[in-house]
Amino acid sequence: MLERSQMNQSDAQEYSLFQEVLFLVALLSVCSFIVNSLIGIQSANAATFAPNVSATLTYSCSSSHCYGRNEWQGATSGALTDISVVHLSSGNNFVDDEMWVAQPSSSGDCAGNGNFCWVEAGYANGDAENGEIGQYFYWADVRPCSCGGYHEHDSGILKSGDYGNEAGVGIFKDDSSDWGAYVDGTDTSVSGVSTGQTMQATMILIGQELAGTSGANAPTAHFTYNYWQDQNNGSWHFQTSDGTLDPCLDNQCSPINPPWAGWVANQTPHNGNGGNFYTCTLPGNNNPC
C-alpha cells in the first residue's frame, strides 16, 4: 500500500509540473502577443513590387524617368535615412539612390518641374554628356522662385572607403526660407543650403531613379533608419507607417520598368527602427534584388 501510495504521489507531482509548464508557456505567449501589439513590433508581410520586364536589361526611361520608391505623406520639416553605398553602373544615362522632401506647388520654378518644389540628396552614377564621370554624392533642388530652375551640387568622385558602408542622408528645414541638405559618407561628403526655399513640405520619398534605355546595373541598396521631423517641435521620429510603395506622381503610376523596390520582409517601418527599404536595377523577370 505504501509503495502504491508513493507511486501515485510521484505521478501526481509529474503531472502537476507538466501542467505548470504548459500554463506558463501559454501565459508567456499571450503576454508576448499583448506587449508586442502595444509597442507595435508585430511582424508583417513585406510589400514588394516586381515589374514585368525582360531578362535583358533594356528599359524605356528616357523621356520619362523610372522610379522604384516609397512615399510618406504629411507635413514635415525634415527627413533622414541611411543608404548603403553600392557600385552603380549608369548605362547610357544615370541611376541613383536618393531621398526627396517635397511639396506640390505651382509657384515659380516649381510650376515648370511637374508642379513640385523639392530638395533631394543621394548618390548617383552617370551625369556627363561625354560619358560616365564616376559615382558621386549630390544634392539638388527646385524652388518656388524664378531663380534658375533645377540646381545640382555634386561632390568629388567617391573614394573606395565610401563603398560597402552607409551614407547618412539628411534634408531639413533651417528656417522659414532655407533647407539644409547633406550626404555624409565614410570618406566623402557634400552639404549645402537650399536658399529661398519656402516650400511647406508634405512629402518624403526614398528610392531609386533610373534614366536611359539600357545598360544600367544597380546592386541592391538599403535605406534604413528612416526618420521624419515634426514641424511643430522639431523632434525626430522613426517612420512607423509603411507609406505608399511606387506612388503615382504627376499622373505617372506603376512602372513597367526597373528599378525594383520594396520593404525587406519583416522589416517594414511598423516593425521598428524606420524599416529597411531596398532598391535595385538588375536583369531578371522576377524581383532580382
Next chain:
Amino acid sequence: MRVTRLLLLSIIGLVVLVLLSLALLSSRTNANGTPTTPPELQRALSPTGPNTGMPAIIPKSNAPIAFSASDVQTFIQTHGFMSGAVVPGHTLKILSIQLMTPQQADVQGAELVSYTSTKMVYVAKVKGPFYNTNVKTLANGPSTSLVGYEIFDAHTGNMLEWDAAQSLNDGI
C-alpha cells in the same frame, strides 16, 4: 500549495515581460515621449566635411584665380552642358562667363554658401535648348531646358553648381 506556486510563477513571468517592454520603450523615447537621439541620428546631424565640388577644369597655377574665362569656354565647348545634349538643330551658345564672388553669385540665385573656402567663382551662362537627360526629377518635368549655368571655383577649377532653367530671364 501547488496553486500558490503556479500563481507566483505566473506573476513573476508577467512582471519580467512588463519590465522588458518598458526597457524597450524607454530606449526609444525620453520623458516627454519624443525619441531620444540614437547614434545614427547623432551622426546624421553632425557637420559634414568640407565641400569641394566636382573636379572639372585643371587649374594652371596655385594663384587665387588659377585659370581664365577662356579655359572655362574651352571646357564647356569640350564637355557640353551638364543637363544633357543640345537639341538637334541647335548649337550650344555661351552667353556669358563672369568672374565674381560667391556672395555676388548667391544674390543672383546661386547656392554657394556652403563652399566656405571658395573666394571667387566663374559663372558661365549657356543657351541650348538642352535635353534634361541628367536632371534628377521628382516627377516628370520638362524634357528640355532653354538655358543653363555652370559655376566653377576660380582657384580649384571644380564645378560647384549647375542649373537648368526654362527662361533667359531666370536668375542663376
